[in-house]
Amino acid sequence: MPTANCGYDDPARGPGLLAFYGPALWVNVGFDPRYKPGLNAPPAPGIANIEAMIDTGAEESCIDSALASQLRLPIVDQQTVGGVSGSSRVNFHLAQVHVPTLKFTSRGSFAGLPLAASGIRCRVLLGRTFLSHFRMVYDGRSGVVTVSL
Numbered sequence: 001m002p003t004a005n006c007g008y009d010d011p012a013r014g015p016g017l018l019a020f021y022g023p024a025l026w027v028n029v030g031f032d033p034r035y036k037p038g039l040n041a042p043p044a045p046g047i048a049n050i051e052a053m054i055d056t057g058a059e060e061s062c063i064d065s066a067l068a069s070q071l072r073l074p075i076v077d078q079q080t081v082g083g084v085s086g087s088s089r090v091n092f093h094l095a096q097v098h099v100p101t102l103k104f105t106s107r108g109s110f111a112g113l114p115l116a117a118s119g120i121r122c123r124v125l126l127g128r129t130f131l132s133h134f135r136m137v138y139d140g141r142s143g144v145v146t147v148s149l
Contacts, residue, residue: 014143
């Protein structure tokens, strides 16, 4: 059963780091039109080893809009989305976000949000629709977080 460590396994600093940064995974992002779900090969990444934060406050997953532009991810829709800072109209990009440690690919449309421009250090946010495939154990006292199939 694939398991990913998403927290900070440091007894002294882990709880503080987890509270400040949140749980994170390393992902590959891109759009591979030749990708076939169900086969053993993951999609070819546009960019590898991007930090993604698991955001239990977000229903859907999203990608930094500047990263989506850099990768030339196809725009498939525009919608108004709401967040902490209010609502805005954003592009939705067709993409695949692959988590190598979990051997899992999330694919579909992702909202393009100005994450980096807003001061968020991660360029991908993984929301509750992502988490619906996994079991997450969050131990705030130790700073350890795991996600497993």
